[in-house]
Amino acid sequence: MKTWIVLLVIAVIAAAGGFALQQSMQAPDALPAQAALPSFSIADLGGEPVTPDDFPGKTVLINFWATWCPPCRDEIPELIALQDKYGEDHLQILGIALDDRARVAEYAARIGMNYPVLVVEGADGFDLMDAYGAQIGGLPFNVMIHPDGRVALRHEGAVTGDEIESRLKLPTGM
């Protein structure tokens, strides 16, 4: 009888552990679904409003950056390459520049940024970063949201293209 009770307790603990492992693999930092994440509508460099909801079925990577931030600029060629590689079906990068609009427009054109570049001047951009879970308030800050609304990556500071790619949710075989 005693042995059965022990085995039952072990089974319950093991099941709880397995469940927790599964959940943490699906939601790395256990953030709520996208419905609970802040949304936004910000004009791109052409003046068109853009929101993360404009890209159903795609993973959205929100990249907060600025021209005055060298590690942000270092990331951008990799982001351009990822948008080229996966942008057709799987990934949409949104660059949110916390910067002067004219400087951003000049830089984006010169570098050839191939994804929407949204500009927020003033403190509102940092408030938006906070709402997405930024702790330090520095740049760059990247948040990746899978199509099911789960946050797959939330990273303050420079992140590599490989790290971003590893968090993408791709169909089997890609």
Place this chain on the structure above:
Amino acid sequence: MGSRLFISIALISFSALSAANDFGADSQAAFLSADQAFVADVWMDGEQATVAWQIAPGYYLYGHALAFELDGATLQASIPAGEPYRDEHFGDVSIYRDQLFVALPPEAARGTLTVHYQGCADAGLCYPPTQRSFTLPPP
């Protein structure tokens, strides 16, 4: 024997559960806040005000981002030469590590001093332009 076995398995399972909760969490360098990375202070020696920054190891301030105002009017401060730094965007600039002392001109003895600064971490993070205000003379 049975109870010892149970306790051992329970402890192992608890450890596994804790590890599971950490699995997949974002791995990134632990950065200091801007106020921890760049500790600004001001002091007076007679009528001479000096602004000082203690800069944490692995962090630096940009010279071109330093600016000083007294009651809203720009102050021309004598900023010491820094470490030359080639930035793709800003060109040839100076950066400061460890500590920086800037002596303010004599007229900056009384009023509200506002200092502007901006810096980054070598590990790949930049802080937004920051400003701090001080009352002169310090209380």
